[in-house]
Amino acid sequence: MKTAIYPGTFDPITLGHVDVVQRGLKLFDKIIIAVADSPKKSPMFDVQTRLDMVNATFAHESRIQTLSFDGLLVDLAQTHQATAILRGLRAASDFEYEFQLAAMNRKLDAELESVFVMAREEYTFVSSSFIREISSMGGDVNALIPDAVRAYLPKEKKA
Numbered sequence: 001m002k003t004a005i006y007p008g009t010f011d012p013i014t015l016g017h018v019d020v021v022q023r024g025l026k027l028f029d030k031i032i033i034a035v036a037d038s039p040k041k042s043p044m045f046d047v048q049t050r051l052d053m054v055n056a057t058f059a060h061e062s063r064i065q066t067l068s069f070d071g072l073l074v075d076l077a078q079t080h081q082a083t084a085i086l087r088g089l090r091a092a093s094d095f096e097y098e099f100q101l102a103a104m105n106r107k108l109d110a111e112l113e114s115v116f117v118m119a120r121e122e123y124t125f126v127s128s129s130f131i132r133e134i135s136s137m138g139g140d141v142n143a144l145i146p147d148a149v150r151a152y153l154p155k156e157k158k159a
């Protein structure tokens with residue numbers, strides 16, 4: 001049984017994140033989506049709401065477990081017997097940050113592998129902060145978020 005952990009702030013979860021999970025399910029038997037508290041990012045949604053959105057998105061997927069956490073990722077992975085960290089790469093600009101994160105996690109736990117999947121082209125420009133900004137200004141982001149997330153965002157303005 002190969003288990004990977006997919007950590008993120010998910011403020012909110014986007015179709016880009018969903019794409020990463022779907023790719024991960026081809027590689028692993030089980031994926032734990034771990035919603036980080038991330039107080040330093042001052043998220044728009046509290047951690048329970050972000051977890052609710054993730055749960056609603058993957059309600060029918062039996063190979064996915066979800067949880068929230070506020071400690072070290074490597075500790076969480078050990079507790080849940082996850083052997084890999086799953087992350088998505090959208091563009092070359094993601095690489096430097098992901099490289100640092102992976103290197104630091106490897107320093108903390110040499111047994112834990114970081115595995116990267118390449119995001120689908122149409123999601124390379126998607127980020128949670130764009131979703132927050134556009135929806136708070138009344139723009140339509142429905143093509144970029146899971147259906148279950150729509151109810152949590154401000155309604156778009158009609159033209």
Ligand code: COA
Pocket residue numbers: 007008009010011014015016017020036038041071072073074088089090100101104105119123126127128129130
């Ligand atoms: N599709 C869409 N958006 C994506 C994406 C994808 N495939 N991949 C990344 N993003 C976006 C996110 O939406 C987010 O956008 P935003 O900053 O505009 O809101 C941004 O890229 C990065 O966020 P995210 O993927 O949620 O990661 P993060 O940087 O917030 O999370 C953790 C980092 C949670 C993995 C890291 O802080 C962590 O491990 N924390 C636990 C504490 C710990 O162990 N620290 C030591 C780490 S070495």
